[in-house]
Amino acid sequence: MYKLTKRIKRSLLVFLILFTFSLSLGPVTAQISSQRALQLVEQGQQLHQAQQYEQAIPVWQEAIDLFPADSPNRAMAVSNLALTYQYLQQWDAAQEAINQSLSILESVPTTPEQQRILAQTLDIQGRLQQETGKPQEAINTWQRAAAIHTDSTALSLNQINQAQALQDLGFYPKACSTLLGILELPNSECTISLETPETLETPKPTLTTPATPIRAQALRSLGNVLRVIGDLQQSQQALEASLTIFQELNLPDEAKQTNLNLGNTLRVLANRSEEIGDFGAAESYRQQALNSYQQATFHPSLILSLQAQLKQVELLMELEEWDQAGGLISPVRTTTDRLPISREAIYLQLNYAKTILCLEQQNAACLAPRSLDLSLVQESTLTEAAAIFRSSIERAGQIQDLRTQSYGYALLGRLYESQENWQPAGEYTEQALSKSWQAQASELTYQWQWQKARILSAQGQTEQALILYAQTLQTLQSLRSDLVSVNPEIRFTFQESIEPIYRQYVSLLIPPQTKGESSPENLEQARSIIDSLQLAELENFFRLVCLDAVPVAIDQVTDKNDPTAAVIYPILLEDRFEIILKLPGQPLRHYTTPIDGLERTQRILNRLTQSLTQANNQETLPLAEQIYDWILRPIAEDLTASKVKTLVFVLDSALRNVPMSVLYDGQQYLVESYGITLIPSLQLLDPLPFQELRTQALLAGLSKARDKFSPLPFVPEELEKIQSQFPSSLSLLDQSFTRDGLEDAINSVPFNVVHLATHGQFSSQPEQTFILSWDTRIYIDDLNTLIRDRTDNSEAIELLVFSACETLTGDDRAALGLAGVAIRAGARSTLATLWQVQDEATAILMGRFYQSFQDPSVTKADALRQAQLTLLEDNNFQSPHFWGAYVLLGNWL
CATH class of the missing domain: 3.40.50.1460 (Rossmann fold)
Known part of the structure; x- marks a missing residue:
């Protein structure tokens, strides 16, 4: 998913901030001897709202000169100048103006008017920090402003901006809680309704009342949060409510921006529908997403319009409409270089470079770790993409945006990883890691640690790769308490960005039996890693962390409570099944079964599941025997010798839909020999x-x-x-x-x-x-x-x-x-x-x-x-x- 709104940037924000300034300064402007200064403030406001930023600058400067040097009004005008500089991406000038405004405000007595202007100046400073890739600094500044805000509208805008910065840092539950508070909705959970999807109305009347710009913006931001954490129906509901309000208020540009967000949610809904086999719904969602993106392309903001065009291209690529996608990419190609420097513009350029690579490869996921492949991309396109990555790193450096620099370096590393050019791949990945560490961006760090682990593994540096895989999981573990998902700019699904880390780690940790027996310590560690994967998958399912079971280690149960039970862990890897067996009173054992490719194996598992839904299906027995051969036949003699009566399976995700009782050894079903149970992890609830x-x-x-x-x-x-x-x-x-x-x-x-x-x-x-x-x-x-x-x-x-x-x-x-x-x-x-x-x-x-x-x-x-x-x-x-x-x-x- 691509997050289009990083903060309030267009007419709504300009109107509310500048209009709030001009209205809130009544008691102070009464002291102005020259009506000329007041006229200039109004003129500057009008020019800014009309997006005539260059023309607004001399107007603000003249107004500043007319205010006394120690006047709060002078600080107000300088702050507005700083805001105008921000829209021109003149970051140094904006920072200088902010510093000047804050210096004036520190030198005047503390009064209600001074505090009001200080709060608004801090809001503008926070926006500058957010735009230049410093979301944590922005949050700190906005919190200072929130503590002294007395205007409810300004405070709501402040909190919406804080919520966006929290999203940029990956703290989606906190962002959600903040937005629910603005909307005065229950915030015990990140949800906007306790009703089921079937009974929800879209948009829900309570969501669109009162119909104010602030509420519509908060709903838009909430819709983005809900999409990222996986509550897609409610994301759609919030965004459609936002769209309804903006349309009722006749704010067409804001409606277009919401349409872009809505398109993103509809696109993910299409992918999820496809995952569960509902292809009709997937097609409907994709058409709706295309329509939403097309509406957004008419936005007057060049960046937002280009984002919408890129989204259309990405969606057409997913539909394998390569020619149509190629036709839409050309206008983007000719305009990205003209964009001024900002985090949003840099991400647009990075995404453009990724898109031209995957368009030429004719694979929408060409840069995803599991499907990394640029073999069909021409050298000229590879060179162009690499140049854009390097330019983006340099531009991000100019605004000291460590996170964006980190992302650019990582993309360069992945480009070389796809070419098996390991030295530059490793060097760029190391630079990406360095920047993410400096930025304290753990949500990036784990991905670059994984990338480095893959590169080391590919070079045969197994011990170093194992260290990196362990570090990757440690970083992921540190994120569990609040980070439900990673930055949407670089986010893939759980199956793409989380699960493979665990499996690749296990694959290195316990090599096939033919390459030597694994140590008991490695088997125990591999079992623990898979158990962590099971827990992570369940937490991803619930969108919650810290499942609150009170567990008992299963080994204690099999060794003490029931010495007739064996525990079996079948682990599906890219080229083999690894089966870890725990027999009563014995150490772990390890067996390897080669397979003919992961996808073919998964198809066989699915075919057995489908055949079982019909009585007397002729496919059932041969398929059940094939799976028995993979999982049970290697361990059958040891099970018999140990005289176990119950088989306890901790099933891998691909196997959960398959009932173990139907596995067939050529003469009888497994259930004819053993009692069978499943456990979701290595631990049980009080047995x-x-x-x-x-x-x-x-x-x-x-x-x-x-x-x-x-x-x-x-x-x-x-x-x-x-x-x-x-x-x-x-x-x-x-x-x-x-x-x-x-x-x-x-x-x-x-x-x-x-x-x-x-x-x-x-x-x-x-x-x-x-x-x-x-x-x-x-x-x-x-x-x-x-x-x-x-x-x-x-x-x-x-x-x-x-x-x-x-x-x-x-x-x-x-x-x-x-x-x-x-x-x-x-x-x-x-x-x-x-x-x-x-x-x-x-x-x-x-x-x-x-x-x-x-x-x-x-x-x-x-x-x-x-x-x-x-x-x-x-x-x-x-x-x-x-x-x-x-x-x-x-x-x-």
């Missing part, structure tokens, strides 16, 4: 055997069609069978199963088993993860509120069951939503279905599961296994389609 607890169940289900979902006629039978096992249970069926009814029931009795027999969907996107009640869809955050936030002294939920849910078709990471539900709900164990199963089969399986579940000598994993075998042995339900969908997550005891 307490269930027989030590008093059982009380809450049952809820839908049998009738609701919200376009089909009826589930066997749900009443399913609930009756379970209720026979738990006579004191409470059952909510159909009309009684409402969202509020579920909340009341959960809070009425301390249930430790919650069974939900209703349609639901798990997705890698939280807004697509929900269960269906009679009156609404209950989304993951709301479900967490219902289940976790119960009355005091309630027992933890031992078992949470979703018996009729499914993963979202086309979403390769849909099971992440299931893991997310399990963790956020705080249940020790979760039993769920990965695809929709005939509810008659579900009724049989659940009845058998709870029958075994009541036996204190049977673990949950074995109870599920016995229930699955009941279906497997039934001629009507032998296909793994019927019994393979059920997976147990968490505590298997």
Whole structure:
């Protein structure tokens, strides 16, 4: 994503700052003996608002000369001169004027008028610092101004600018909280509504009231924040509300600027829709994004117009409309050199250089670390791009913008990395690191550390590369408390910019078995790295950090609590599976299975998942055997020799949609030999055997069609069978199963088993993860509120069951939503279905599961296994389609 607005720059800001100055100085201007000075102030204001900056300068200078040397009004006029210099990108002159204004204000007595002008002067100084790449200094200055502001409009503008600087530093939650405060919206979470996406109105009336320029600007900035942290529906909602206000106020240029932001959000919505297989929605979003960008190209600001054109080119490249994209890039090529020096202009030039490279390569992601390839780019274009990178570094140096210099050096390093010219690649990357360290820009540093690690690894300098990978993860860890995402100028998706770091580190740490056995320390470290990846992925899913589980190390459970359980970690790398095995009472072991390419392997995994959604699909067995060969066959003899009964899998993201129970060794399914459970990480929630607890169940289900979902006629039978096992249970069926009814029931009795027999969907996107009640869809955050936030002294939920849910078709990471539900709900164990199963089969399986579940000598994993075998042995339900969908997550005891 490309962030277009770094601060308020156009007519709205000019109007509000200068108009505020002229109105706020009434008591002081009354002392002016010469009406000429007042006329000049008004004239300077008018010229500035008309963007006639060169003509405004002599007017301000004449006004300054007419004010007494120690007059607050002189300081006001000098500040306005500084602002005009900023719009001309005359940074040294602007700084000199600011210094002069502050010197005057320090020499006069402290009065309300002096404080008012001082606050406004500090606002202009903060803007200068922000424009020249010093966001932290800008925040400090704006905070000084905020402390003495008495005008509510000026204070709101100040806070909007602070929020933008926080975004530039990567502190999106803080920025969001600031903007929500301006808008007087609840700011306990970074959200603008507690309603579900289906029931939200766009734009929401409360967002557009009152219809003021300040509110529209705050909504625009909030929309940008929400986009970066991944709340795309709400980003769209905020931006459309901003657009509506600007249109109602007849501020067309501001509306065009918001259109550019809206185009960015719609573009990301298109990519996300494509990720989950909704190609129709993706096409619709892209067309809307193109329309928004086209509107923005008519903005009178040259920079903003060029940004919109570049965005159109990038989007057309994603659509592989290469000729059309090439036609649009030509006007940008001829005008970028004429731009004056500013951070915004430099980023535009850098993005232009990146675009011409990827356009010629005909790969929109040609510079992304995972797909870095410039092999089709002509030498002349490479030379042109390198010259732009160097020029941008020099221009950034002129305004002492360390962050932008760092980015330019990194792009030069990546250019040489693509050519395998390792010496200059390493040198430029080292310079990028030096600048990011000086700027204390950790959100850049981790990326350049990763780039340097790749370069060292490619040269065979494994030990040095391992050190850099470790440093990269340490930097990422330091960002977790507040940095949800990196600078949008250089931001890729989690799968592009975070996940590969962990996998490449593991690949170096534990080389294939054929190259020698890894040390126990390296295996332990590799396992820990993958666990950190699992946690990072879940935090990325929730857009939260510090998941608040109270964990117990799983090795303690297998060595002490259940010596018949083995823990298996299959790790998918670019060229192989690495399987780390933990047998009871034994050190870690390591196995390697070569694969024929990562993409082909992922296609096979997806084909098995798709085949399982149909009964008796002929592809299922050979695909299930292929995956067994990759993961289980290398360790089968050791499992047999250790006499384990339960297999505990910590599955890699690519494997989460695949039920391990259906893997086939050529004669039988894995479930016929072992109980199977999944855990989302190396740690479990308090693994307490269930027989030590008093059982009380809450049952809820839908049998009738609701919200376009089909009826589930066997749900009443399913609930009756379970209720026979738990006579004191409470059952909510159909009309009684409402969202509020579920909340009341959960809070009425301390249930430790919650069974939900209703349609639901798990997705890698939280807004697509929900269960269906009679009156609404209950989304993951709301479900967490219902289940976790119960009355005091309630027992933890031992078992949470979703018996009729499914993963979202086309979403390769849909099971992440299931893991997310399990963790956020705080249940020790979760039993769920990965695809929709005939509810008659579900009724049989659940009845058998709870029958075994009541036996204190049977673990949950074995109870599920016995229930699955009941279906497997039934001629009507032998296909793994019927019994393979059920997976147990968490505590298997």
